[in-house]
Amino acid sequence: MSISHAEVERVARLARLRIDPGELDDRARDLARILELFDRLAAIDTRGVEPLSHPVAESQRLRPDTVTESVDRAALQQGAPEIEDGMYVVPRVIEPR
Amino acid sequence: MNAWQPVIGLEVHARLLTRSKLFSGAPAGYGAAPNTRACAIDLGFPGVLPVLNREAVRMAVRFGLAVGARIAPRCIFARKNYFYPDLPKGYQISQYEDPITAGGSITIEPAGGPRRDIGLVRAHLEEDAGRSVHEGFGRGTGIDLNRAGTPLLEIVTEPAIHGAAEAAACMRKIHTLVRWLGICDGNMQEGSFRCDANVSVRPAGSQTLGPRSEIKNVNSFRFVERAIGYEIERQIDLIESGGEVVQETRLYDPDRHETRPMRDKEDADDYRYFPDPDLLPVAVGEAFVAEVRDGLPELPDARRDRLAGQYGLGAADAAQLVSYREVADYFEAAAEAAGSAGSEDAADAARLTANWVNGELAGALNREGLRIDEARVTAGQLGRLVRRIADGTVSGRMAKAVFDAMWGSGEEPDAIIEARGLRQVTDAGEIEGLVDAVLDAHPAQVDQYLGGAEKVLGFFVGQVMKRSGGKADPRQANRTLRERLARRRDEPPAGQTP
Amino acid sequence: MTAPAPDSVAGIAAGLARGDFSAEEVARRFLARIEALDSRFNSYITVTAERAIEEARRADDARRRGSAGFLAGVPVAHKDLFCTRGVRTTCGSRMLANHVAAYDATVVELLRRSGMVTLGKTNLDEFAMGSSTESSHFGPVCNPWDPERVAGGSSGGSAAAVAAGLAPVATATDTGGSIRQPAALCGLTGLKPTYGRVSRHGLVAFASSFDQGGLLARSAEDVALVLGEMAGFDERDSTSLDAPVDDYRARLEAPIAGLRIGLVEEQFEDGVEAGVREAVGAAVRVLEGLGATVRPIRLEYADVGIPTYYMLAPAECSSNLSRFDGVRYGFRAPGVSSVEELYVESRTQGFGVEVKRRILAGTYALSKGYYDAYYGKAQRLRRLIADDYRRAFEEVDVIAGPTTPTPAFRLGDRLDDPIAMYLADVFTVGVNLAGLCAVSVPAGFAGSLPVGLQLTGNHLEEARLLNVAHRFQQATDWHLARPPLAEPAGGTPAGRTQDGGTRGGGTQGAAGASEPGPTPAARGRR
Structure with missing residues (x-):
């Protein structure tokens, strides 16, 4: 199995990671090896097997609708990279929606 | 134009009226200083975990039962992955393959059109994102995450709507319903009720769907109708001039009355949905559903039909009364105070009450921008006023003056009628005296009337009302005038010769 | 066998109860050892010396007032994946190198409430992704052996x-073997509890449906003493199990005669290093000597574990780590001019190579067109693996085998070969896939390197595992062996001294964000 540079770039883009041109071969190979490992299992028939998302508990407990969290903005923003007027600041967003 | 059929599906986002957020114990609600209602969980801090709010589940089930949907015995929360500054975790917790409710329908009556059922695909729970503020941060954007994590119910209709007016009716109906159920405040300015519309056109008779455009975040009923109307015409024009509709997201600009393409979220093509490993499947048990069902109020359509039947109201009046549950409640309370049960008079009183609720009261509320629960005249007071109209104590016109006084002072109608001497003159002798005086004062007009100009009667009525200071019962005045004029034709008063 | 070692949890707790020494003396002794020795191992990222002394004094006060719990004054170190309020929580990543948590993890809170004294935060693979603690931003950890x-x-x-x-x-976490494998390689007892037994609230997520907090200590007894304080239902974790917590300590001594032990034949074959096979084989015979019966079992899908795990865990990781975007906390790349650049540069510069490798693999597995073939299929395989274990536990009480196929490998050996690194988890990932509990127990040596015996139990069978491990440790003394390197030059051997306090605390820096990282020597060492 081989993974193209374009595939690696597509996935990196989704994950917001930059892959330098010099790294593309390595990342493509890493990805291919993990997929190859898995592709060996192709012969195992899993049709009709219910996917397992959670190993132990069966269903969700529900929380009563009460306000339990107090918000200490100063404490929560202590390590924030950039704050102005209580807002997190990022470079200007060109609104897509 | 007949050659094309528009096909429209709506996605409505209703913010649920919970006290706390969908997955955290931070306070939900609108209007606080930036980031003062976003706790570590809402901010997606390292190590935090979501815990689902029972009330949000209850509200979703409430909606599902109200529209006759299937309530999933087991539903799943999934992560929708995309990067955006107002989305703290890099994913939104939503529902994908197994929503909490599936199916169901709503009934719409578009103006001038027949009543129609519109199917729903599903309604699912999801968390809201934060808010980006582009002004006032120099070359940057400010992020306020107060709204992040607020519970939303996304309601998706079948693509079974075939016109802009139908779409607006559909949105209105959903709006009425979520407010009726007490699960959403419906406030569109604050974004508590938002609507996206998927619009396509196809040759009439075709069963396939054309490429659609998605019109985002239309925040009023009027705009949804106009935006969709514009979009339908744009697509038809495009096709008829040899162009092709492309699947895209468009934004409606109400100032220029047009839709235009907008840049989509970059990840929109691949959200990588998968079951949220932090949240187990939600089991909605039969007992839970039964409890919610027992707590359901009488629903708008049923209530409309009952009001029409029980009070003998016209369809339009009844429909208007159920636009809000509070209005229907107000009406019924007022109707009871106006005079209860059974008789022909009671039916009259009920119809009169409906007219007053839909007319004077709605107008007064509108003028002041008030909700019905903020009305300055209580249902009981309005009912007692209607009773005074029905029993002839005041005329309709006087009643309006009484109503205005009640609105201003909050006083009881009888007190105002008494204090201002607004009691209608119904005493036969008094009215006869007024009529005779008017006729005596206007011999020329009497002659015209007797000469066949019956419309002069209106003039006499006006004069009687004027002379009585507006207090004479106009119906009685009318009747007495006819009698007196007839008598003058038969036996002219002394001193006049034929 | 004998009284607990004086530097064990049980030994310290007993000494404190008797008044042999104060909690402050104990804290100072450990802080002094850290200062003297940790440049060799790089085991701590942050040492909270001042805070430790303060907490120890509080424990001493409580003891004087008679309100101290059993563990009050016993020191503990927390893996730096657990959030600690007011103390930086780095996850071994540049991304969070200066991140001070705003709240305590439930585990941290519970142990603090029990009176334990926090010495500091321990080093780890970046975001717990690795099997060698070489991917830490704060440099690799060396094996004391x-x-x-x-x-x-x-x-x-x-x-x-x-x-x-x-x-x-020390607290630790186990997503695919991250407690048991280092326990085996360092000659310790390491318990990975049942998924949901210990709260994940405040445990920074790697793969949410696998992650589980647990403990590393010398003996099963020590694990039992501390687990009793940190296990249990937590309303802040939806996946937390609402089941009563067993009295782990009370059950330690129960006889194990009649215990049914299952052995998986493949775990004793050629793929496993001879020294490991021999040690584990001998350990099983010790258990037989204690009255356990042994029978072979089949785990049909045992081979499926690694590929399935390395599909699912990265998928969850890719989503869990999306929150590190440079907007609200953590590292933000300087000099960016757009939001997109902010994301890409902060993440590319903030994450190390193994984390990025897994994010890429996980993103791929979830992406359009591949979900069914990879993520979906892996979830179905996970079901088959879990069913395998379910059937096995109808026949046996405990499954025994080697924790790892080899003892500790050389630093740097597997860094360029991720698959070889992943295979270190070959015997441990099944437990995480099925959400079971398991413990690794020192079982002898292959040459001079420790070997671990893994005992796997069914859901919520921690008490049984600790019981078996404890009986085993009463019959053996592998867990008492000390690495020769862990002695200060010319100092007294560990555990045989009670004269702590001479080197004084506080010299490793104050608690909080301003604490220095590891020494340059430690960071530069490979």
């Missing part, structure tokens, strides 16, 4: 700290 070798991972810092006597017990 052989500084040229890895301590295992991802909880290598916790393991090295306990093995070197720099903490009597």
